[in-house]
Each structure stands twice: as C-alpha cells, then as structure tokens.
Amino acid sequence: GEAKLNLANEVTEFIGTTIGDTIGLVIANLDPKLREMMGIDKKYRSLGIIGARTGAGPQIYAADEAVKASNTEVVKIELPRDTKGGAGHGSLIVFGAEEVSDARRAVQVCLEELDRTFGDVYANEAGHLEFQYTARASKALNKAFGAPEGKAFGISVGAPAAVGVVMADVAVKAATIDVIGFASPADGTSLTNECILFFSGDSGAVRQAVIAAREVGLKLLGSLGDKPESVTKPYI
C-alpha cells in the first residue's frame, strides 16, 4: 500500500514483504568490512536478501526460480529455528550480483513466487506438512539440498517429526525415485521437529511420491488436531 511505497522512497534497501513474515531487501554497494565478515566474493558488489520468520522450503524453491530468472548466484542460505513457536525453520537467503538491478530482480521474483510455493504447506495447531516440486532444479536447490541440476526434485516434510518418517517411507515406496537425503531433528535440520525426504528423478515419479506422502501426511497430522489446511492454494 501507500506506506510501503513511502518506505521504498525513504529506505533504498526495501523491496517488499509477503507471506511468512518474508521481507525482500537489497544492498547496492556492500561495505567491504561487512563483506569480509560475511565471507562473500568480491565480485558481488550488490546483494539481494530474503528473510522470513516462517518457511525455508517455500523460500528456497522460490529462490531457485529467482536464480533462473536473474543474473545472480545464491551465496548464502541459513536456516534459523523459528516459525514463531511452530515446529520448523525460518530463512535467510542472500543473492550475490554484480549489478544492483540483478539483485533487485532476484528478490522481486522470489517474493512473487512465494504465494505459489506456500501452496502445499498445510498446518494445524499440532504441526505442519510441506511439499514442493519442480520439474527442473537449479542452483538454489543444488546449494541447499544437493539437488541434481536440471532434473525434477521434490521434498516431503512432516512435523512432528514422527509423521515425517512415515511420509518418507510412503513416498519412497510410491514411485521409483532417487533418494537424495533425509533430515531429522538431530541431523540435517536446525533442531526442528521435522523429518524431511529429498528426492530426484523422473518428473512423473517425483510428483507421484509427493502426492502419496501428502495423502498420508494429511490424515496423520489431522489425527492430532483440526484438518490441516493449505496456507495459500495447492500447486502440486
């Protein structure tokens, strides 16, 4: 609204905000001392920055589209233990760019994608589920999760973590997929109450695995509370 337009005039770093308490920012000319502290390559004069209290998967899948659509590199992905008392992560994603217009573009694309990538996040008072799917993983998913670039890549997340274990077993049995990784509270997450399966493969198989895990996950999480509802609108 008007307040945000005013803010954009006053604070040159501000790009926008959206779902998940996600904020998008840019730094046109990163200070050299801060650059050194952050360990960012000298060739990147400008940064695009995405931060959120709630969500890591939605932001990382959105960042994957952003790097496809801009001349940037994802230089940092850090996942706080957050979700405002929920069971999962928040996120901090930094794009490096030689030109501020590229950094701005990456942040804008990322913010715009989030409405979609929150579509298969389902929550109730006891926990949450998350599913993501892309037909072609790019550099953000590779950096964050080791996704093979150019291939379909999906994730299945269940919280509390016990639900995620059963969902992982269902996913891997539902289709012929390449299991890329498995994360749990003490191994591969930021101490979240989640189990996550990462998988690659044929596009149809990856979707099939996601859909099978989603069906069981919704029933199991529903046993602990209300029917889990999509945060926005399912896309898979």
Next chain:
Amino acid sequence: GEAKLNLANEVTEFIGTTIGDTIGLVIANLDPKLREMMGIDKKYRSLGIIGARTGAGPQIYAADEAVKASNTEVVKIELPRDTKGGAGHGSLIVFGAEEVSDARRAVQVCLEELDRTFGDVYANEAGHLEFQYTARASKALNKAFGAPEGKAFGISVGAPAAVGVVMADVAVKAATIDVIGFASPADGTSLTNECILFFSGDSGAVRQAVIAAREVGLKLLGSLGDKPESVTKPYI
C-alpha cells in the same frame, strides 16, 4: 473416538495420539533405501515411532517401560528444540523390531505410560519443571542419558535454566546420589532454556533428591508467575 478408529483402518501406520501432541506410529516393512538413510540395522524389519511437540523426559521414561515390555530396541532418540514456543524439547523415538506386533506393542505401552510420566511436569507462563523417577532404569534411559541399567534413576529439570542450576545443587545435597550428568543450554540440550541433573543410586536416595529439588523448584518458578501446576497427576 470413532475418527481415530476410522483412521486406524485407513492408515495402517497409525496407532494413537495422547498428551503433548504425541503420536504413535508403526512401519511394518521399512523401505531399504530409507533404512539406509536412517542408519537402522537390517535385522529390524519393523519400526515403532513416537513423536511429540512437547516433552522428551516423559517420552523417554515411557519408552523405558516400553522396551521392558516388548521385544524391541530403542534405535534412535532425537530431541528437537520445541514445546511450541515453550522452553524445552520435543521428541522423536524409534523402536526397532523384527516383528510388527512387537513394534506396535512398544508404541502402545509408551503411549499408555505418558499420562503418568507427565505427572511431575509442572508449568506456568514463565517456564516449566520436570521430575522423573524409576526404581530400575532400562535400555532407553541408558541410551538417552547414560543411566546405569537396573538401578534407580532420576532427573530434575528446571526452566528457565537458572532455576535448574539451583535445583541441581539442592538435589545433590539432599541425598547420597551418583551424579551421572548435567546438561545446560549450550551443553547437552538442544539449545533449550533448561538445566538438567541426571542421577542414579539407592532408590530412596534418588527419590529424596527428586523431592527436595521439586520443593525448591516450585517456589522459584512460582516467583516468575502463577503457581506451577502438574500437567496430569504427580507420581513421585
């Protein structure tokens, strides 16, 4: 109720839910790829799984009874930073079994014990206290906390952590106990706001230490808010 019976018919993995947003699940035939990712021994075809948003001590003491009562082994105990915005842990506990009936039995015993083991959990708006006691520690307590098997074993937990330090000092002075461990926010917990004393020894001494710590802990936590109340019904 009826909804859960329907769920049990539809989703073969579902066993039940109880206090602490605890869910009990089984996997009859664990997928070999997932088994490898989880690092679980090939001899266990079936898993019993307990997961919770709130509580680690109650679930681990309940799991200790479950391994005594079933032909299973505790193969994984992971403790997320959780309690839904509270100061403590959630939990993920996995039982390995050669037969699914054993996995199911372990999960059922564990779920049934939780009403008791939440009895000496006391909470108010500022934090929580937890006390546990068993006359005879078994393999779950050994795996989780290094408890000597076959001996009495108790824990004293205070949150915020400062309260737990004083409770630990009171416990260790109240009786002749063997101090097995001490955990604090940066050392031995999953970054929780707790200090925990783990102790073994003569059954009477372990109980006496628990009772002394509980008396002081209830007063100190009460100074930060309302009188802390038992979540269910005290058992020690």
Next chain:
Amino acid sequence: GEAKLNLANEVTEFIGTTIGDTIGLVIANLDPKLREMMGIDKKYRSLGIIGARTGAGPQIYAADEAVKASNTEVVKIELPRDTKGGAGHGSLIVFGAEEVSDARRAVQVCLEELDRTFGDVYANEAGHLEFQYTARASKALNKAFGAPEGKAFGISVGAPAAVGVVMADVAVKAATIDVIGFASPADGTSLTNECILFFSGDSGAVRQAVIAAREVGLKLLGSLGDKPESVTKPYI
C-alpha cells in the same frame, strides 16, 4: 512485593525477578560434585546466577555493569534459543565469587540494570531490534563477544535476520568503527533468526553507528507489522 519477601525468607537462593522473565539467584556454597560437572574453578565457593526466557544482550550488558561493581568473575554465559516463540535468545549467566555477599551484589546490580538495557529493544508481531551501547566495555562483554576492554562497544541486532544484514551495512558505513564480529542464524547465534553486528571504537562513532542502524531498522521491521515499540525506555 510481600510474596517475594516471603520467598526470600524461605528459599535462601532467591534474589529477585524482573523484565524478560529474568530471575536472579545465588548459591552460597556450591556442591563440589555439581561444581565439577559445571567446570567451575574451585576458588569460587559462591555463584550468582541470572537466567531469562527473553533477552541475551540486555542481560550481558547488565552483567558487564555487575562485574564492574562487584568482586566477581563471569564464569559462564550460555544462550538458549528462546524468547518464548520469538526470534531470539534467552540467557544463563553465572558469576563466580569467593564470598556469597559478592555473588549477591553482582546479581542485584544485574537485575537493576535490566530496565535500562531493555530500553533499546523494540518489538512488534513480526520480530525485534536491539541496540546496546557502553562507553567502556568490561569483562562480561569481552567474554561474550570479544569486546576490547576499556573501549566503547555497541551491538546492532535485527530479526528477522535479513533486516539485521541491512542494519549492519548501514552501521558500518555511518561511522569509523572497528567491526569485532558478525553473527547470523547459522554462525554465532543459537540458531536464532537474527543478524548481529558487534563493534568497538571511539565513543561518538559507536553511538553514531547504533543510531543510524536503529533508524533504518525501525522502518524495515515496521514494514512487516506495527510500529516497533521500546520494551521500556530508550537510553541511547
């Protein structure tokens, strides 16, 4: 009030409580077994203990005044992931003293300082900002953050972490300061959703950097929710 006086009569360890669910406690004669478990030097018979659900910076800056005003040493600073579902830390700070009167004095000074040191903590429903400034850093700030003793020392904290990155860039450009450190969700925090800049230098420059970061931080955090308000009363 009267309830707390009664508590102080009953529980000799109790000193007081204040903002942030902060509690102040003493142990007159630390048990030797617990001392060993906690790794505390034998010369300290007595401990002063500060613990809080919300806040680390306010408590550490307050502890810095406490060590200046008492014959004590800060022997332990541990920072749980807490703030009761917020984006930041809680705290556990332990003072070692040869005499219980010194431990008590340190805890009292620390509790009294907290009303001031929460003054430049600003929060809304989306996150928080924190600024601290001292003209002369002492041993608590040195131990916690590597602050050079005897020099001015400031911090700028933004949550969600993306806001803290921009604030750090603004601070370092606003004045000639020595950047002592930079912390982010995966590096230097307890998985909080914060980025923090630590800086030393000339007293005027440190204040100027804080003030510049504060101006931008308030606008950026405000874009995610209500106008962020001081928890008590600004002091910088």
